[in-house]
Amino acid sequence: MTEAVIYDKSVPERRGVRFPASDVPKASLPAKFRRKGLTLPEVGELEVARHFTRLSQLNHSITIGFYPLGSCTMKYNPVINEETARLPGFAAIHPLQPAETVQGALALMYFLQQFLAEIGGFAGVTLQPAAGAQGELTGVMIIRKYHYKNGQGQRTKILVPDSAHGTNPATSAMTNYQVVEIASDERGNIDLEALKKELDDSVAGLMLTNPNTLGLFEEHVEEVIRAVHSVGGLVYGDGANMNALLGVARPGDLGFDILHYNLHKTFTTPHGGGGPGCGPVAVAAHLADYLPGPVVEVIEEGNGEQPPVFGFITPKHSIGRVKAFHGHFGMMVRAFTYILMHGDRGLREVAQHAVLNANYLMHQLKDVFSLPYDRTCMHEFVLEGRWADAPDVHALDVSKRLMDFGFHPPTNYFPLIVREALMIEPTETETKETLDAFAAAMRQIADEAHNDPDVLHAAPHVTPIKRLDEVSAARNLVLCCMPPGREPA
Ligand SMILES: Cc1ncc(COP(=O)(O)O)c(C=O)c1O
Structure with missing residues (x-):
């Protein structure tokens, strides 16, 4: 791979850029700040362009070929998402701008919250979390606060099936819950009998992925949820696999209390490698007051002539902020575009x-x-x-x-x-x-x-x-x- 090392292309005195003669007096830097023998490749611009283009082609990507990476969903991200995300009215705004100057952006966030609530069958949504894993953390923090608020501080366990993504037990442990692993049955479902044995008033909740990470729909999902609810526990849905359910089944209707979406998996935003992603969390009505704040709301209804006014509100029992400012807005624009492009x-x-x-x-x-x-x-x-x-x-x-x-x-x-x-x-x-x-x-x-x-x-x-x-x-x-x-x- 020597070809890819740009230093091998270096030729003494070859230049990509020539600076005009300096017309300001030379400053004399203290010796300790002066570097001797700056080792940079000496190459022309075309060599540099070819080098980086060649390097970029060494990496596989979904625009080069098939990328069947289960669970991580390398879904094609349509180019139109990039176009809308780069519109100056979206790309060039500042999170500290007064709300009245960014009503379009707030409207987009509001309607994305509404779309995600509708798609999952939930009452409220936060767009703040930066990834699915942070959505999980947000969800489990909501579970914890809800139980404490209701005098249920004795609930110390979160149940997690053995097929779960590692972020599920990790999140539960990070929130100081004891993780109890539940086996899967021979058909790949969570084992209902094993689950029932663990159910008592020490259970804060169950984290369930549906379809699960075997790619299978949980055949007894409603019974599982009813069983957890019967002892006062909440059911968290890892919604990473919502790609299979869009428009067909709604986790909220199945009885889930909370769900995170991975916008990169289901709604074609870049994953961001744990970086600038977006993992919104949707909750049923009884948990809406616990969402991280602020969320976007209509603060003044529109009438035939005036559009509604959007603003931020912080829910009554909010767990607080989980992300600086309002999350990764560019991801929201991309997901919103994808949803509008497809329709129901x-x-x-x-x-x-x-x-x-x-x-x-x-x-x-x-x-x-x-x-x-x-x-x-x-x-x-x-x-x-x-x-x-x-x-x-x-x-x-x-x-x-x-x-x-x-x-x-x-x-x-x-x-x-x-x-x-x-x-x-x-x-x-x-x-x-x-x-x-x-x-x-x-x-x-x-x-x-x-x-x-x-x-x-x-x-x-x-x-x-x-x-x-x-x-x-x-x-x-x-x-x-x-x-x-x-x-x-
Ligand atoms: C089932 C499941 N849950 C949770 C996650 C974590 O999501 P993220 O990578 O957005 O943090 C993933 C990863 O994509 C996953 O496959």
Whole structure:
């Protein structure tokens, strides 16, 4: 990969930019601030442009190829989202501007709150949290405050199924709750009997993902919720998988008390790598007073001539602010655009196509890969990357080999309850041709596992970097592109 190191292109005295002769007197800097031998590559502008364009192409992205990363949902983000987010009236405003000067932005936030409440079947929404995980933290803080307010401080446990995303137990532990793991049954549902054994007045709530991380709809979801409610607990919905339910089922109608959305998964905003994302939280009516503040409200109704006036209010028993200012507004513009572009029927089709694509692919693969929970799946499904006659082949080998075919690997080794898990989520936007090409690659890989496993062990073969020593790569991170020996003086 020497080609990608720009220092190798450096030629002494070559310049990308020439500055005009200085017309101000030279300042004399104290010696300790002067750097000797500034090691910069000496290259022309075109070389730099080519270098960075080439580098950008070394990374896989959904605009380059199929990206079936289960649970993390690499959903295509339409370009129009970027156009609207860059409109100066949205992009160039300041969070401290007086509300009367940003009524359009407040209207967008208000209607996004309304849309998300309607889509999930809830009464109130906060847009503040910066990611799904922070939405979870917000939700569990609401659960805690609600119980304390109602004299239920003895509730110290949060129940979490063993199929849950790691952020669920982590959130509960961060909020000082004791995490109690509940097993899954043989059909991949939360085990109702195991759940009932844990139910008493020490339970603050259950965190339930539906569809769950096996890509399966919880078959007894209403009974599960009723059981938790019967002992005074609340039910938190991890709404990361709402892509499968849009316009078809509403968690609020099923009885969930709280739900977070991952706008990046369901409503096509960039994920942000834990950075500038958005994980709104929706709550049922009895929890609306506990939402983080401020939320956007109509503070003066409109009439035929005047539009309504929007402003901020802080709910009565608010848990307080969970994010500076009002959250990541640019993400809200993108999600709002996506929802408006689709409308209610369009959103329903999103879910239907996501489920159809996942089932189509699952059926193309289940005769050559083991499918531990053989049920109609929702938007994703989980295979096992292991075969009895090929004990040295692992899910990781399957994933590395997939890169030779130009596909991003699926999620590996999650959920934890599936051995050698390969979690595949095609999303709704992929064509039948792409799904067929992926299935053909996976079938070839399954065949190689039986007949030519060394091809898998040595994969990837065609990527610029071959198989990494992942442990060393994580432990000895090299974050600087400067080759050894050329470090600054
Ligand atoms: C099921 C589930 N819950 C929670 C999260 C956490 O969401 P985020 O990455 O936005 O913090 C994820 C990750 O995407 C997830 O897959």
